[in-house]
Amino acid sequence: MPKHEFRLTADWFGGRGGEGRIATGNLVTKVSIPEDMKGPGIGTNPDEMMIGAAATCYIITLAAMLERKKIPVRDLTLETVGIVNVEITGQKFESITHRPKVVLHHDVTVNQMEEARKATEVAEKRCMISNAIRGNVALAVEATVIQEK
Structure with missing residues (x-):
């Protein structure tokens, strides 16, 4: 079975309050701890990248499923919310909630509407990151x- 290897390089300057840089494929960015978690807030951070990975995997999976089912999509958008509990020792990423909005063409059937609803749930279960x-x-x-309309 073929495998795909992803590689990332990272540099870090300073201690907990420092900053770094990561590079992988088309992603090159600065990283640090967010300000609201008592860091410098430079660039992105692991929490944003976690929900970013989950969200992009989910929306790509959903789009592919809708396309395979030949459901005519007018617009597909997504809001994803990640919750990190900072009150416990070591912090814990508790939850990720995807809120997709799927707008279908005006001439879809009732069956296509139902298939689209099902796809929003199944996509989360098929997403590699999830x-x-x-x-x-x-x-x-x-x-x-x-x-x-």
Whole structure:
């Protein structure tokens, strides 16, 4: 079975309050601890990258599923919220909730509307990132599927 290898390089300057840089493929960015977690807030951080990975995996999986089912999508958007509990020792990434909004063309069938609703749930279960963190982070989908007027 073929495998794909991803590589990332990182540099870090300073201690906990320092900053760093990561590079992998098309992603090159500064990183640090967020300001609201008592860091310098420079660039992105592991928490944003975690929800970024989960969100992009989810929306790509959902888009592919809708395309395979030949469901005519007018617009597909997503808001993803990650919750980190900073009150416990060591901090814990508790949950990720995806809130997709799927707008279908005006001439879709009732069956296509239902298939799109199901796809919003199934996409989370098929997403590689969700499957990597399932059991350690609570995952949820709160979808809106509507038909354009």
